[in-house]
Amino acid sequence: MTDKTLKRYIIIIAVIVVLTAAGNMIYASYQVIPELLFTEINDEFVFNEVFDEKLTISYITNNRDTRRLESISFDGLETSQLIRQTGYFGGFFYTSDTNDNPYNDIIGRYYTLKSGYIDLHLTETDIDLLEENGSLTFGTGTAMMSDGTAMPVSFGRITIHTIEHWDEYRLREGGGGSNDHFTVDFKTEKPIHITSLDLSTFEPHKDAIDMKLTVDYDKVYTYDELIIRTEPILVSRNFQMAYTAVEPDISSQWRFNMISMDMTYEKDDESYNSWIYYPFYGTGMDEPTVEEYVEFWRAQNE
Amino acid sequence: MNNSYKHLFSGFLLVMLDINIGSFDILPDVIGYILVFLGLGELHSNTGIESFRVARILSIVSAIGAVFEIFTGTFGLIHMSAFISYTVTVFGGLSELLLVVCIYHGMTTHMTMLEEISLSNQFGNENKRYAVIQGLSLIVMSFSLNMPKDGGAYLIALLVVSIIMHIRLLINLNVAKKLFDTEASEL
Structure with missing residues (x-):
């Protein structure tokens, strides 16, 4: 190998390494969160x-x-x-x-x-x-x-x-969840009418999670049906809200936790408030889940 | 002359060996690079080969990096941001790669001057091999800034490759060292 060839090799290697490193640093700098x-x-x-x-x-x-x-x-x-x-x-x-x-x-x-x-x-x-x-x-x-x-x-x-x-x-009886599925059960002694359900916190996650409201083990309502529904929903004994991640085995607990629905119902001609929520505290989030959470936050805020 | 390659061999051996007591390496890399610097100086003054002069400058850069490592890693006196630490690592890797390429080129030229054609070819081929393999390793390593923390298997692979290439360097330096040991004993 001549001196000229060696010089060429050295320059090519150095340029490629420097460009790769610079590209990586630029990419990493874009991942910084402002707060x-x-x-x-x-x-x-x-x-x-x-x-x-x-x-x-x-x-x-x-x-x-x-x-x-x-x-x-x-x-x-x-x-x-x-x-x-x-x-x-x-x-x-x-x-x-x-x-x-x-x-x-x-x-x-x-x-x-x-x-x-x-x-x-x-x-x-x-x-x-x-x-x-x-x-x-x-x-x-x-x-x-x-x-x-x-x-x-x-x-x-x-x-x-x-x-x-x-x-x-x-009304809340209990609930349970895993990485990709969550259910919460509600029970009533007397029949109630659910008059309103605030679905605004579910909307940003609707492509990642399926929602199912099951009333009295009988009627099932999906998100698309609930969003257009205007009539009250009669509940005689119980109802269950279930969220299931569209992609199984994807850790979606942080999504379940961000869905907090205000609910208004009538019982004996009186109006009451309740809410549907999932008590996940963010611990157990691994590196991919944390990055997914940050990406979601960016989409909502930037 | 045989001391020159002995210095290079000993220097790179010290750099390669890390015997740690706690976080303190009892065989500091900076001493290794000083030996390499001395050996290259002797080689350049005896042969006039330009590559040895360039390699000597690069050995100073590597020695400075080793001193920096003592203050940041061993004693933890300086806390570097991830970006600065990454830049130092990549720059240090590039400087070491260029150092070894220049040494191999100098050894190739030296063997040609001494009409040791088979050794010249051996060192020349090893130089190309080293440049390509370590160059690719350095490029892969430069993605480490954006690699998931649990994707460390590739770093182990890079480490194994690096160890193999450094062992090969030591073997080649030992061959050159023995050549001059033989000549000295014949005299």
């Missing part, structure tokens, strides 16, 4: 003498963003809720011995899924308000980060009921 993303929380609790409810707050940051969530001031609650960095489940503190990842964050190629834990604390003022209204709902507020920055947040909806309110208004 921290919180996954949604939708859940209901009953307030009793031993109120020991916990919330798991999950949020997605760019990998270079090392901030952690320290506290949240919820609109509607008197005091800030402090964040624990380690989970306490089943009697064991969930920690990791890995120095590089002490909080067991899910670290992907672009993003990190972090979690924090709240032991819900209600002040006397909060409890008085709860008992006066029968329920207390919150979901928006201000998050304080470890570097001192504050940011407005909107999680979803968390409702605390008194026992009496829960017993009087509750």
Whole structure:
């Protein structure tokens, strides 16, 4: 090989490597998210003498963003809720011995899924308000980060009921879900008429999820039928809402969680409100699921 | 003259071997590159081959990269962003590739000067092989910035390829070293 040939080889190799690296860096720079993303929380609790409810707050940051969530001031609650960095489940503190990842964050190629834990604390003022209204709902507020920055947040909806309110208004029997399927069951002692169902939160996911409303184990309504329906739906005993991912085995729990439907029904000529939700806290999201979530957020916001 | 190739052999052996106590490599790469720098200096002054001079400059670049690695990796004194870390890795890989290509070219020319035609052909062919294989490996490695974290199998494959090519380099340096050992003993 002559010097000239060697020089040519070197230049070609160097140019290809530099162009490839530059292309990769440009592509990676487009993946950066402009702000921290919180996954949604939708859940209901009953307030009793031993109120020991916990919330798991999950949020997605760019990998270079090392901030952690320290506290949240919820609109509607008197005091800030402090964040624990380690989970306490089943009697064991969930920690990791890995120095590089002490909080067991899910670290992907672009993003990190972090979690924090709240032991819900209600002040006397909060409890008085709860008992006066029968329920207390919150979901928006201000998050304080470890570097001192504050940011407005909107999680979803968390409702605390008194026992009496829960017993009087509750229709929800129970529910369960997996990666690609979710069902929630509702039961009524007396016949009711569902007069309205807010499908707006389902609409962005309608191509990825199939919806099925089954009434009294008999009538089945799909999304396309419900969106055009104007007459009330008679429920004699029970109904079930089911979501199924169009592509099986695709982790769709984050989609189920973002679907929060307000429902209005009539019973004995009186109007009541309820809602259909899925309490998934974002933990268990793996790298592809986190990226899918970010891609969805971009489509909705950019 | 035989010390020159001995320096190159010892230098690359130190670079290749990583014996870590905690995060500290007791055989720091920077010492390896210094040996390579010394060997290349002797070779260039004895033969006048331009490739050895260029390789000498590249060995300084690699040595600087090795010093940087001590401060970022071993002692963790400097925390680099992913982009900077990636740039340093790619640039370091490119610099090492060009260093070895220049060394092989210099060895090929040196063997031609000494009328060791079969060794000249051997080193020339190995140079082309090294340039293509390591060049392709570096291009594949440059996609690592956008590879999923759980797709690490390809990195292991790249590591195996790199180890094989470096072993082959050591073998070829040893052949050149032994040639001058033989000549010295005949004298």
